[in-house]
Amino acid sequence: MQSSFIARNPSVLWFLLALSAFTVLVSLLSEAGGSALISTSFLKTLGKTLCLCLVAIAMDVVWGYCGILSLGHFAFFGIGGYAIGMWLMYERTAEIVTTSLDSNILPPTPDEITDAIGSQIFGVVGSNDFPLIWAFSHSLTLQLLAVVLVPGLLALVFGWLAFRSRVTGVYLSILTQAMTLALSLHFFQNDTGLRGNNGLSGLQNIPGLEGVPQATVSLWFFWASAFALGAGYVLFSWVVSGKLGSVIRAIRDDETRVRFLGYHVESYKLFVFTLTAMVAGIAGALYYPQAGIINPAEIAPIASIYLAVWVAIGGRGRLYGAVIGAAVVSLMSSWFTGGSAPDINLGVYVIKWTDWWLVLLGLTFVAVTLFFPKGIGGLFDLLPRRKGDTK
Amino acid sequence: MSTLLEVSGVSVSFDGFKAINNLSIQIGEAELRAVIGPNGAGKTTFMDIVTGKTRPDEGYVIWGESSVNLLTMSESQIALAGIGRKFQRPTVFEAQTVRENIVMSLKNPRRPFDLLFGRQADDTEYRVRVVSDEIGLTDALDQTSGALSHGQKQWLEIGMLLAQDPRLLLVDEPAAGMSPAEREHTTDLLVRAAKTRAVVVVEHDMDFVRRLNCKVTVLHQGSVLAEGSLDHVTKNKDVVDVYLGR
Ligand SMILES: Nc1ncnc2c1ncn2[C@@H]1O[C@H](COP(=O)(O)OP(=O)(O)OP(=O)(O)O)[C@@H](O)[C@H]1O
Ligand SMILES: [Mg+2]
Numbered sequence: 254m255q256s257s258f259i260a261r262n263p264s265v266l267w268f269l270l271a272l273s274a275f276t277v278l279v280s281l282l283s284e285a286g287g288s289a290l291i292s293t294s295f296l297k298t299l300g301k302t303l304c305l306c307l308v309a310i311a312m313d314v315v316w317g318y319c320g321i322l323s324l325g326h327f328a329f330f331g332i333g334g335y336a337i338g339m340w341l342m343y344e345r346t347a348e349i350v351t352t353s354l355d356s357n358i359l360p361p362t363p364d365e366i367t368d369a370i371g372s373q374i375f376g377v378v379g380s381n382d383f384p385l386i387w388a389f390s391h392s393l394t395l396q397l398l399a400v401v402l403v404p405g406l407l408a409l410v411f412g413w414l415a416f417r418s419r420v421t422g423v424y425l426s427i428l429t430q431a432m433t434l435a436l437s438l439h440f441f442q443n444d445t446g447l448r449g450n451n452g453l454s455g456l457q458n459i460p461g462l463e464g465v466p467q468a469t470v471s472l473w474f475f476w477a478s479a480f481a482l483g484a485g486y487v488l489f490s491w492v493v494s495g496k497l498g499s500v501i502r503a504i505r506d507d508e509t510r511v512r513f514l515g516y517h518v519e520s521y522k523l524f525v526f527t528l529t530a531m532v533a534g535i536a537g538a539l540y541y542p543q544a545g546i547i548n549p550a551e552i553a554p555i556a557s558i559y560l561a562v563w564v565a566i567g568g569r570g571r572l573y574g575a576v577i578g579a580a581v582v583s584l585m586s587s588w589f590t591g592g593s594a595p596d597i598n599l600g601v602y603v604i605k606w607t608d609w610w611l612v613l614l615g616l617t618f619v620a621v622t623l624f625f626p627k628g629i630g631g632l633f634d635l636l637p638r639r640k641g642d643t644k
Numbered sequence: 645m646s647t648l649l650e651v652s653g654v655s656v657s658f659d660g661f662k663a664i665n666n667l668s669i670q671i672g673e674a675e676l677r678a679v680i681g682p683n684g685a686g687k688t689t690f691m692d693i694v695t696g697k698t699r700p701d702e703g704y705v706i707w708g709e710s711s712v713n714l715l716t717m718s719e720s721q722i723a724l725a726g727i728g729r730k731f732q733r734p735t736v737f738e739a740q741t742v743r744e745n746i747v748m749s750l751k752n753p754r755r756p757f758d759l760l761f762g763r764q765a766d767d768t769e770y771r772v773r774v775v776s777d778e779i780g781l782t783d784a785l786d787q788t789s790g791a792l793s794h795g796q797k798q799w800l801e802i803g804m805l806l807a808q809d810p811r812l813l814l815v816d817e818p819a820a821g822m823s824p825a826e827r828e829h830t831t832d833l834l835v836r837a838a839k840t841r842a843v844v845v846v847e848h849d850m851d852f853v854r855r856l857n858c859k860v861t862v863l864h865q866g867s868v869l870a871e872g873s874l875d876h877v878t879k880n881k882d883v884v885d886v887y888l889g890r
Contacts, residue, residue: 506738513695517720
């Protein structure tokens with residue numbers, strides 16, 4: 254019982270080893286690493302994939318371990334992206350505006366600068382005033398805090414209301430869908446002050462790093478994503494192991510019984526829901542600078558459903574399963590929908606993968622749920638197991 | 645004997661059907677009590693009310709020296725106040741080991757951060773052993789509890805109750821589906837447990853109840869039909885009618 258954390262969770266060590274090896278390999282093959290086998294755009298795809306893996310393990314903890322089928326966790330991911338995006342956009346626009354105003358004969362007043370930044374950013378939505386939610390956009394520290402705190406706070410309030418009323422099962426899933434839908438619609442409004450359907454763009458340009466080539470910046474973000482995934486994996490392994498993990502899994506299996514043991518089930522759900530939302534926020538904050546753009550469509554209800562599909566296909570209730578599911582499905586998804594997959598000509602009909610990928614994914618999901626509920630991760634059970642190797 | 649639990653004038657109806665009808669029962673400190681009655685008499689519902697699972701339409705449930713009102717408390721608060729419960733259908737966490745089931749039940753701080761950051765008490769292993777020895781599952785500690793036999797699951801659930809160290813144990817049909825030898829072991833367990841705390845046992849099997857050798861309450865249609873020693877209640881004409889009438 255008192256054995257060390259790693260000894261109780263051998264999969265953590267294996268995972269960190271695999272992740273490190275992958276990171277080194279990709280770095281060596283990247284443009285910045287001297288070889289050009291991995292293009293910068295593919296490097297970004299890989300970095301983004303690591304972020305998706307991170308939000309997937311968060312989803313696995315909340316659903317696979319605690320039994321809360323949240324179909325809203327991608328909202329937290331998006332909020333993280335918006336929070337960092339606001340700083341990126343503000344700071345970058347400020348640099349451009351200041352440089353261009355410097356060429357004026359009269360030095361610009363602070364008001365002129367603010368106005369110029371405002372009209373640069375909000376011109377697309379016909380405004381040049383800074384909305385209130387941009388109050389802290391000049392401060393990287395505060396926006397970084399927002400990456401964690403805003404999703405955390407939203408999850409805390411939402412979860413408190415939902416769990417306190419003992420909303421469970423499919424009702425809770427619907428409620429979380431409603432949350433992410435409402436948020437997405439809210440962000441679509443120009444009045445919200447987040448540039449409506451334009452979203453935030455140019456996020457790949459990191460202020461202060463203009464002199465550094467994108468190949469290098471992308472590699473740094475790739476490293477940061479890998480580090481975050483590794484740290485998240487360790488954090489969640491720690492949470493779901495030991496006594497806390499025991500109670501969390503018990504809540505998944507029979508929450509009523511856990512209550513009669515004297516545990517305040519709602520606190521546990523709230524803890525898990527909030528913690529995973531915060532991690533999802535971090536994942537989003539690392540993802541969108543690599544994607545370059547974020548808009549409200551990113552947090553549409555379907556995005557959170559995909560997240561659940563990844564975890565189901567990868568195998569819920571085991572963290573590496575979520576990683577595998579997110580990586581495999583999201584990479585395949587970008588391959589199929591990116592137009593690189595060869596169309597299949599049946600003579601009478603041409604299967605275009607851009608249209609048919611969703612059908613394939615849907616069928617895979619149904620097949621996995623029906624015939625292989627442990628998902629891809631279940632394959633690892635076929636390996637010879639050592640004693641004490643718990644899931 | 646001072647009263648530990650007092651249920652008085654409690655009624656509850658489901659869709660107009662009165663499952664519990666003006667029920668009053670008192671359980672004393674360190675008392676062993678058997679509750680019997682035909683199917684649907686309201687025995688399980690009585691436990692549901694005491695443990696906070698079902699809220700009655702009227703009546704009081706008063707607990708302990710300080711006479712707290714259990715009806716205002718949540719299930720987990722009631723459990724923490726010292727009432728443990730074994731369900732009619734054995735419910736252990738089948739995906740987890742016997743040890744994990746017991747450790748989860750041990751009387752320890754129960755908030756999330758206590759579990760996350762709190763160091764496991766040094767005597768944990770010892771306390772687990774005390775419980776597992778008592779229920780005869782020490783050899784199975786590292787086994788998944790889903791792999792246990794039906795009788796062993798019943799014992800594990802009783803063990804989880806003992807681990808909580810409650811002042812009152814509510815035990816719903818502990819011997820259901822057990823072999824005669826297992827029943828005997830279960831009787832011993834309950835009798836021993838009742839030395840230091842109150843134990844209320846719901847059981848159908850008369851031989852089992854006889855071996856408990858304690859005061860018996862007969863429930864019928866949601867209220868008390870008779871109360872006293874087993875011999876006393878089995879001589880009661882109403883009780884005979886109820887049992888033979890079915
Ligand atoms: N949640 C509920 N909704 C509707 N009816 C219920 C509910 N719970 C119990 N009842 C009804 O209340 C009555 C008493 O049920 P209870 O389970 O307490 O009986 P019991 O004495 O435990 O019977 P058994 O010996 O079969 O376990 C039964 O008629 C049952 O159908
Ligand atoms: Mg019953």
